[in-house]
Amino acid sequence: MPKTSIDDRDWLAEAVRKVEADANRSADTHLHALELPFPGVDVYLKDESVHPTGSLKHRLARSLFLYALCNGWIHRGSTIVEASSGSTAVSEAYFARLLGLPFVAVMPRGTSAEKIALIEWYGGRCHFVDHAREVYAEAQRLADECDGHYMDQFTYAERATDWRGNNNIAESIFAQLAAEPHPIPAWIVVSAGTGGTSATIGRFVRYRRFPTRVLVADPEGSAFLDGWDQDRSDVVTDHAPRIEGIGRPRVEPSFVGGVVDDMVRVPDAASIAAMRWVSDLIGRPVGGSTGTNMWAVLGVAAQMVERGETGSIVTLLCDGGDRYAHTYFDDRWVAEHGLDPAPYAERLAELIRTGTFTASR
Known part of the structure; x- marks a missing residue:
């Protein structure tokens, strides 16, 4: 192993300073309160698209x-x-x-x-x-x-992020909820690409002894849910997930199943329908993984209402929809890939009309 020269250490120190300076220049991401027809259940969307590079x-x-x-x-x-x-x-x-x-x-x-x-x-x-x-x-x-x-x-x-705190995403969520009606969320809903976000949040809530539960929404073609359900890390799938940035054809080393309380499979067409619905709801386009997250959130919120529970649910706006103008927002592309968001879009319209929602039917 070659020795590190003074010049190398000087370069390293300057490199770390530049990366840390970037963090200091970036304000925390916004937490949006969504107006949804779930009595006693507050839903929040943490907007990670406002980072300098536009995503979580x-x-x-x-x-x-x-x-x-x-x-x-x-x-x-x-x-x-x-x-x-x-x-x-x-x-x-x-x-x-x-x-x-x-x-x-x-x-x-x-x-x-x-x-x-x-x-x-x-x-x-x-x-x-x-x-x-x-x-x-x-x-x-x-x-x-x-x-x-x-x-x-x-x-x-999962190991590069300090899950105990140091301004990670979990610490940010809880700080931003401090003055809300339900400051300790009942659920935090995320999807998994590497598994790093669910690992950070799951470890944080256990370390801080919060009762918050972590739900991971997994798209079609992903191995995470089957691996978690079977408690196996060697599960692989034949088809690559179509929702970019989340789901993987194998269970990645960074996915820590032990900190996940529940998982749900979200159909790709439901992700696209929910992505477009959320875009209309907040007035600007969001990406497909945000649709996956939101479909799972709506299912959890409906279950809480049915059981007479109150509380808050937080999920992530992972990136902006401008990156998907020629894919998920393109009806021709969607049809060519055998996807039909219409039935799922109708369920979302029904939620607004009647206040009822069924994730699977």
Whole structure:
């Protein structure tokens, strides 16, 4: 192991300062109270799309860079390589440019054109594979080939974030709820891409001894729910999830099933219907994973009302819908992929008309 020179330490110190300065320049994300017809149940949407790179993954990318820098894995001139379906790569490309480092994103060919354009705008290069299962080995191969560093978000997401506090997303949620009618949420609902967010929130509520429960909403084609249900980490699926940024064809190392209280499968067409419905509700477009989260939230809220329970539910607005103008917001694309959001959209319209909602029928 070569010794670290004074020059290397100076570069590292400056790199950490730049990443920390980015955090200091970024205000906390907003928590929106949604007006929904669930008596005694308050629903909140934490808007992660207002980060500098437009998604929840900005937090993860910052943590991964700090983790890799302080572990001595990234050096002056290192090429950063990541396996990603889009948003993490956008955020990592931002931080790589901040540090003056080359960046390569390994991703499936079906990744939205808008995300590809953002990665390239930040100076990154996109390297495509035919199937989501191929991204891991290809990213490692490219990193080895250029003597770079494979960030490997799917392994390190759960350990790079300080789940005890230090302004993580869980601590932020509870601080923002402090003056609300139900300051300790009954449920926090998230979806899983790496599993890092559910791990951070699940560990935090246990560490702080809150009664809050964590629900993970999983899209079609993802292995997380089956792995959690069977208590197995070796579950794989034949089909890659279609909702970008969440769901995986294998149970990722960063997914910590032991801190998850419940999981639910959300049909892709329901995610798209809910995504469009939320967009109309708040007056601006949101992404598909937000639709997945919201469909699960509505099911939980309806169950709470049915049982006579009161309380609050928090979920995440993961990214903006402008990244999906040519996919989930495009009726032709939706039809070509065999999806029919209409029946789910009718259930959402029924919720507004009658105040009743059934997640599955």
